[in-house]
Every structure is written in structure tokens, then in C-alpha cells.
Amino acid sequence: MEKYVVWKDHRWIYLLLIVVVSIPILSPIGLPVPISKSTMMSFDLIEKLPKGSKVLVSSVLAGGNWPDLGPPETALVQHLFRRGVKIVFIGFADETPTITETTLLPRINKYGARYGEDYVNLGFLAGGESAMAAFANDIRKVVTVDFVLKKPIAEIPIMKDIYKCSDFDLVIHIGMAEDPIRQYFTPFRVPLIVGVYGMMGPHYIPYLEAGQLSGMVIGLRGAAEYEYLLGFKGEGLMGSDSLSMTHLLVALFCILGNVYYFITKTKRKGDKR
Amino acid sequence: MSEFLRRDIPLLITAFLTLFMLAEYFIDLPILGKLGGDIRSWGVVISAFVLPIGIVTLVRNNVTIIRRREKNWPYYLWSLIIMFTMIITGLIGDLGKHPVFIWLYNNIFTHLSSTMYSILAFFITTASARAFRARNVDAALVLISGVFVILTVAPIGEVIWPGIPVIGNWFLDIPNMAGMRGIIIGVGLGVLALGIRTILGYEKGIVMGEKER
Amino acid sequence: MLIAGRYSSLVFLLAFSIITFYIIQRSRRGKAPQIRKLPAIDAIDEVVGRAAEMGRPLIYTVGGVLDNVEAPQAITGFTILDYVAHKTAKTGVDLIICPRFATHIPIVTDIVREAYRAEGTLDLFKPERIQYYSDTQFAFATGVMGAIARERPASFIMIGAWWAEALMFLETAVIYGAMSIGGTANTHQIPWIVLCTSYTLFGEEMFAAGAYLSKDPISVGTIGATDIERYIIISLILLGVILVTMGIPFLNRLLSM
Numbered sequence: 001m002e003k004y005v006v007w008k009d010h011r012w013i014y015l016l017l018i019v020v021v022s023i024p025i026l027s028p029i030g031l032p033v034p035i036s037k038s039t040m041m042s043f044d045l046i047e048k049l050p051k052g053s054k055v056l057v058s059s060v061l062a063g064g065n066w067p068d069l070g071p072p073e074t075a076l077v078q079h080l081f082r083r084g085v086k087i088v089f090i091g092f093a094d095e096t097p098t099i100t101e102t103t104l105l106p107r108i109n110k111y112g113a114r115y116g117e118d119y120v121n122l123g124f125l126a127g128g129e130s131a132m133a134a135f136a137n138d139i140r141k142v143v144t145v146d147f148v149l150k151k152p153i154a155e156i157p158i159m160k161d162i163y164k165c166s167d168f169d170l171v172i173h174i175g176m177a178e179d180p181i182r183q184y185f186t187p188f189r190v191p192l193i194v195g196v197y198g199m200m201g202p203h204y205i206p207y208l209e210a211g212q213l214s215g216m217v218i219g220l221r222g223a224a225e226y227e228y229l230l231g232f233k234g235e236g237l238m239g240s241d242s243l244s245m246t247h248l249l250v251a252l253f254c255i256l257g258n259v260y261y262f263i264t265k266t267k268r269k270g271d272k273r
Numbered sequence: 274m275s276e277f278l279r280r281d282i283p284l285l286i287t288a289f290l291t292l293f294m295l296a297e298y299f300i301d302l303p304i305l306g307k308l309g310g311d312i313r314s315w316g317v318v319i320s321a322f323v324l325p326i327g328i329v330t331l332v333r334n335n336v337t338i339i340r341r342r343e344k345n346w347p348y349y350l351w352s353l354i355i356m357f358t359m360i361i362t363g364l365i366g367d368l369g370k371h372p373v374f375i376w377l378y379n380n381i382f383t384h385l386s387s388t389m390y391s392i393l394a395f396f397i398t399t400a401s402a403r404a405f406r407a408r409n410v411d412a413a414l415v416l417i418s419g420v421f422v423i424l425t426v427a428p429i430g431e432v433i434w435p436g437i438p439v440i441g442n443w444f445l446d447i448p449n450m451a452g453m454r455g456i457i458i459g460v461g462l463g464v465l466a467l468g469i470r471t472i473l474g475y476e477k478g479i480v481m482g483e484k485e486r
Numbered sequence: 487m488l489i490a491g492r493y494s495s496l497v498f499l500l501a502f503s504i505i506t507f508y509i510i511q512r513s514r515r516g517k518a519p520q521i522r523k524l525p526a527i528d529a530i531d532e533v534v535g536r537a538a539e540m541g542r543p544l545i546y547t548v549g550g551v552l553d554n555v556e557a558p559q560a561i562t563g564f565t566i567l568d569y570v571a572h573k574t575a576k577t578g579v580d581l582i583i584c585p586r587f588a589t590h591i592p593i594v595t596d597i598v599r600e601a602y603r604a605e606g607t608l609d610l611f612k613p614e615r616i617q618y619y620s621d622t623q624f625a626f627a628t629g630v631m632g633a634i635a636r637e638r639p640a641s642f643i644m645i646g647a648w649w650a651e652a653l654m655f656l657e658t659a660v661i662y663g664a665m666s667i668g669g670t671a672n673t674h675q676i677p678w679i680v681l682c683t684s685y686t687l688f689g690e691e692m693f694a695a696g697a698y699l700s701k702d703p704i705s706v707g708t709i710g711a712t713d714i715e716r717y718i719i720i721s722l723i724l725l726g727v728i729l730v731t732m733g734i735p736f737l738n739r740l741l742s743m
Contacts, residue, residue, distance in 0.1 A: 010395075013398050014395050014399075017394060017398055021394070031428045032428060033428050034428060063382055063386035064387065064389060064390050065390060066383070067387055067390055067391060099383070102375070102378075102379060125317055126317055126320040126324075127316050127317040127319075128320070130313055130317065130320070131313075131317045134313030134314055134316065134317055137306075137310055137313065138310045141311075142313075198426070201426070202422070202445050202453070205449065205453065206450050206454045206457065209446075209450060218426075221427065221428070224428075240428055243427050243428075244427040244428050244429035246394060246398075247423050247426065247429065248424070248427070248429055249398065250397065250401050250423055251423045251424055253401055253402035254401050254416060254420055255420065257401075257402050257403070257405060258405070258406060261406050262407075
């Protein structure tokens with residue numbers, strides 16, 4: 001039996017995983033994507049936004065976390081452009097403004113939105129949660145020029161009448177949920193939707209149930225659900241089948257590992273007698 | 274440097290600023306709001322200036338290893354070359370807009386970062402295969418709930434059996450939420466305790482070693 | 487003058503501060519509460535001893551930014567680093583420190599240098615063993631994985647606020663046969679740290695670690711105070727559940743003020 005135990009040599013597991021991830025990408029299976037409550041709440045909230053509402057998209061998107069956070073942000077921002085709302089982007093990771101301009105926005109249909117009038121990129125603020133607090137309380141104190149045109153923000157049309165977090169109708173944060181709950185929702189009570197890593201979804205359910213979050217899009221699965229609701233095929237739906245196969249493989253290994261454990265445990269007990 | 278300058282002044286500054294920011298959070302006075310905003314801006318500026326410390330440390334350590342021709346020294350030299358290439362090309366002309374910088378960022382850095390994140394999939398699978406064992410009742414409960422939740426968060430769970438997401442969502446919404454709330458409250462109390470120790474000047478851990486205390 | 491919607495938070499803050507101050511004063515007078523055993527902290531001597539016997543290094547890494555709620559976890563990491571540094575200074579174990587952020591570098595340098603100085607082995611302190619890689623998450627993770635692969639440590643300790651990078655270096659430590667101790671209050675990483683390490687500190691055990699090591703009455707008193715505060719919160723939860731079930735939203739409204 002020992003020679004059949006693939007987890008004794010990790011390379012077999014890696015090979016199996018590569019095969020299991022690749023096949024659905026090359027030949028999609030087309031598994032159905034049930035919509036979760038948290039994604040539906042996010043979609044409904046954005047769908048009800050009047051045209052011209054002001055939305056803050058605050059993010060820690062970077063190259064490293066793009067696989068998990070990129071698809072949710074792409075889907076959410078696509079929906080915002082479709083609704084014709086005004087969008088202000090701000091980044092709290094050093095790569096965020098660059099990746100927003102070079103990777104996120106080129107993938108999105110902006111429906112004729114113009115930079116400066118309908119959306120603006122305010123760049124990166126160092127300092128993590130402290131920077132978020134400073135930004136939420138007084139935007140013009142910490143941001144003087146935008147990222148693309150390097151124009152003073154007082155001269156940018158979209159920033160007229162936007163001075164602090166309470167001037168937005170909705171905040172969307174991509175990254176961890178605790179910081180924006182403390183700095184956007186708790187002091188200003190602005191509705192907050194978050195796009196979070198897949199493995200962190202269960203961690204934030206208490207905040208969703210308590211009403212501190214108005215919606216949540218959880219990783220690649222959440223992005224797949226959102227794209228399905230929007231009616232376009234992005235990275236979420238493309239990766240959804242691979243996600244299913246990978247999860248199935250992990251579950252199978254958990255079960256098989258324990259079957260092997262119990263068989264050998266019984267065998268060891270038998271040998272002792 | 275005297276003990277007063279090295280230990281007491283930083284503790285006094287920390288305690289004073291903590292109390293001030295607490296007052297600013299609770300009390301509605303324009304002067305507090307303005308000063309609080311200034312202090313938060315200082316935090317942003319200080320964080321930005323800390324990065325050069327990392328660069329200096331990296332350069333110093335790598336140069337020491339290169340000079341001594343220690344094992345694998347060419348890799349340390351390569352890391353310095355790449356680091357300075359990114360810094361210099363990022364600073365030339367419009368910040369972050371040089372073609373070489375953009376090419377390196379889009380074609381190397383972003384893909385390397387995504388690759389490293391993707392390695393997690395392999396490690397999660399091997400960790401699960403190796404270590405998830407039902408050695409006792411508690412471990413068995415964790416295993417069963419884990420398998421249901423793994424299959425719930427992927428669309429395939431509902432395809433295998435419609436009851437899987439029902440049970441999995443129950444695990445997420447009831448025991449998971451209860452446990453998370455308990456841990457969140459506990460961690461919050463721990464953070465509060467640290468804050469109170471800071472205000473009272475008892476938290477000396479970051480300005481002096483254990484024995485000195 | 488007080489901002490609306492924050493009255494209950496202020497009341498709780500003042501009440502818990504008074505409780506904490508009172509318990510600290512009691513502890514200073516010799517009536518400190520007892521802290522239960524923390525196997526992960528007791529195991530530090532074991533992992534340092536393992537490194538000394540095998541003649542291989544010990545890698546220590548601290549996680550958590552210092553400008554948000556992760557700071558207490560980072561501070562716990564520094565406290566335990568101080569203890570570990572004293573042990574390695576005494577035993578001559580090669581201590582390699584991988585700070586997660588540039589902000590940690592001056593703090594860990596100072597802590598380790600002072601620990602070696604206090605033990606009289608300042609000549610063993612090597613600043614180049616404080617190996618900073620990057621503030622970027624996966625560049626840092628790659629650096630630590632590389633350090634484990636190159637140095638083949640006997641022991642690996644990671645204390646602080648960890649995210650996805652935790653599993654990466656823990657699996658690498660397993661592959662290279664290092665004995666690990668892990669500690670975090672980040673709930674999403676607890677399963678991986680428990681799976682891959684020999685000993686774990688999680689949740690509030692992190693914050694008790696400093697008190698457990700130092701036996702300092704102030705630190706121990708603070709831990710005791712958090713227990714009392716927890717009983718107060720549990721009582722309020724139970725009372726709230728009963729009142730809401732009876733259709734009385736009084737407590738909800740009071741706590742929302």
C-alpha cells in the first residue's frame with residue numbers, strides 16, 4: 001500500500017494539481033455558479049445607486065494579490081461604470097495606482113467615462129490604516145495631486161464637493177475588511193462593500209451579519225458570481241471550474257489521507273497484538 | 274544616550290499622542306480635529322520615510338556578503354543590480370513612467386508576484402494531505418466541517434449533492450461566526466489592554482530590552 | 487461636546503481602563519492573577535536547545551505593521567525575540583532574524599544587540615544576520631523560503647500578524663526538517679499554523695506571552711483585567727439575548743448611543 005501513497009512524495013501532488021487546474025481552463029466544464037447572499041447584497045446595492053453618485057474605490061491591489069483580488073475589483077468597477085457613477089480611486093499599497101492604470105482599467109468598458117470628470121486616480125498613500133484614517137477625515141490634507149495628470153485635486157471637476165469620506169454615497173474597499181470598517185464605516189456610517197481574499201470570507205461573516213458591511217465579494221468565486229450577474233465572462237468565470245476541481249482534489253486528499261491513516265492504525269494495532 | 278532621552282521621552286510622546294487621538298475621536302472640537310488631522314498626516318510621511326531604512330540595510334548586508342565572497346554571493350549582487358535598476362528607472366523622467374520600469378513591472382514583477390501567490394495552492398494541498406488527520410474527536414469535527422466548507426465555497430459542491438452547501442453554509446453561519454466573534458472580541462480586548470499599558474507608560478517593550486525593564 | 491454615536495464606546499473605554507488600572511495596582515501589591523501554562527513559550531528552550539545540539543541556525547521572523555491593530559502582535563514578536571536572543575546569546579546559537587517590514591529593523595537590531603550585550607557576548611552579535619528582504623508580501627516570503635532552504639535551520643519561530651505568506655515558509659520549514667513554533671492572532675492563518683508547526687500561540691495567547699515570559703506584575707495584571715472585561719461582555723451578551731427575545735430592545739438602543 002505504501003507505494004500508492006502519493007503524499008509521501010509531494011511532487012505527485014503538485015503534478016496532479018497542475019493537471020486538475022489546467023484541464024478546465026483548456027476545456028471548460030461549465031459548472032453552474034450559484035449566487036451567494038453576500039454577492040447578491042453587493043450587486044443590489046450598486047444596482048440601486050442613482051446615476052452621478054460618488055463612490056470611493058479604496059484598494060490594496062498589487063501584482064501578488066491580483067489572482068484573488070483583481071477579479072472582484074474588476075467586476076465591481078465594471079458595474080460602477082455601467083451605472084454611470086463617479087469613481088474616485090485611492091491605493092494603500094505602493095503598486096495599486098500603477099496596476100489600476102495598467103491592468104485594471106484597460107480591461108473595463110468605461111461607457112465613455114472621462115478621466116477627471118467621471119473618474120480619478122488619487123495615487124498611493126503610505127501608512128496603512130493610519131493613512132486610511134487621515135484620508136477619510138480630510139482628503140485634501142493628504143492628497144494634493146492626482147496620479148495620472150499630476151493636477152491639483154481642487155482643479156479636478158469630480159473632486160468638487162468631495163472633502164472627506166462622508167461625502168461619498170458608497171465606499172468599496174478591496175483587501176482586508178477590518179481597516180475600512182474602523183476608518184470608513186464606524187466614524188462616517190457610509191455603506192461599505194468589500195472585495196476580500198477567498199480564504200478570508202468566513203472571517204468577515206460576523207461583520208456582514210452585524211450590518212457593518214453592506215456586501216462582500218469573496219475572492220475568485222465571488223467574482224465569478226458577480227460576472228454572472230453582470231452578464232460578462234471575466235477571470236472569475238474562467239477560473240471557476242478550475243477552482244471547483246482544486247477544491248474537490250483537496251477534499252479528496254483529506255478523505256483519502258484519513259482512510260489511509262485509519263487502515264494503517266488498525267494494522268499497527270493488529271501487529272502489536 | 275541617557276536613559277531619559279532613550280526610554281522616557283519616547284514613552285511620554287507615545288502616551289501623550291495616544292491620549293490626544295482618543296480625545297479627538299470622542300470630543301467634537303474643531304481644534305482637536307485639525308491637530309488630529311495633522312498628526313495623521315505626520316504618520317503618512319513617517320511611514321514613507323521608513324522605506325529608505327530597508328534599502329540601506331539591504332545594501333549594507335548584501336555588500337558585506339559580496340565583499341567577503343560568501344556562498345551564493347552572485348545572487349546578492351544580482352539582487353542589488355535589479356533593485357537599483359528599478360529605483361533609477363522609476364525615478365527618471367515622469368515618476369514610474371519610464372518604459373524600462375513599466376516593462377520590468379508588467380512583465381517580470383507582476384508575474385513573479387502572482388506566481389508566488391499561486392504556490393499557495395500547492396502548499397495548501399500538500400499540508401491538507403499530510404496533516405489533516407482525525408486523531409481525536411476534535412480533529413474529526415474540524416475535518417468533517419472543513420471538507421463541507423471546502424466543497425461549499427466552490428460551485429462543484431452543489432453539483433455533487435445539493436445538501437453540501439446547505440450544511441457548509443450552516444457551518445459558516447453558525448459555529449464559524451460564533452467562534453470568530455469570540456476571537457475578535459478577545460483580540461480586541463488584548464489590543465485595548467496594550468493601548469492602556471501604552472497610555473500609562475507601562476509598555477516599554479519597543480524601547481528597551483526585557484532585562485533592562 | 488461629545489460626538490454622537492460614540493458615548494457607549496467612551497463609557498466602555500473608561501470602565502475597562504479603570505478595571506485595568508485597579509488590577510495592575512493589585513498585582514503590584516503582590517496579588518497578581520495566575521496565567522495558565524503556554525506550551526509554545528515553554529517550547530522555546532527546546533527549539534533553542536535543538537539548534538545548539540545540531541549546530542544549525544535558528545531563524546526568527548516577526549510580522550505585523552506598527553501603524554494599525556496588528557501592532558500588538560508585532561510587539562509580542564519583539565518581546566519573544568528578546569527572550570530568544572538572550573537564549574541564543576548564552577548558547578552560541580546562530581540567530582537569523584528576518585524582519586517583515588523596514589520599520590522593524592531598528593527595533594530588532596536594538597533588541598538583539600542589547601540582549602547579546604546583557605549576556606556578555608556582544609562579539610557574537612552580527613548585524614548582517616538581520617536579513618531584511620522587502621516590504622512586499624511575496625518578495626519577503628520568497629526571501630524567507632530562500633533563507634530556510636540555504637541555511638537549513640534546526641528551528642524556525644514566527645510570531646506576529648501573518649497573512650498568506652505564513653503557509654509558504656511553514657511548508658518550506660517542514661520540507662527542510664526544521665522544528666517550528668508559530669504564533670498569530672489572525673484567525674485566517676491559525677489553521678495553517680496549527681497544521682504545520684509543533685507548537686502554536688493563537689489569539690489571546692499571543693498577548694499573554696509577554697506577561698508569561700516576564701512575570702512582570704503589570705503585564706500579568708493586564709491579562710487578569712482582560713478576563714474580567716470578558717466576563718462583563720459575556721454578561722451583556724446574555725442579557726441582550728434575553729431582552730431581545732422578550733422583545734425589549736433597550737440594551738441595543740443603549741449600546742448604539
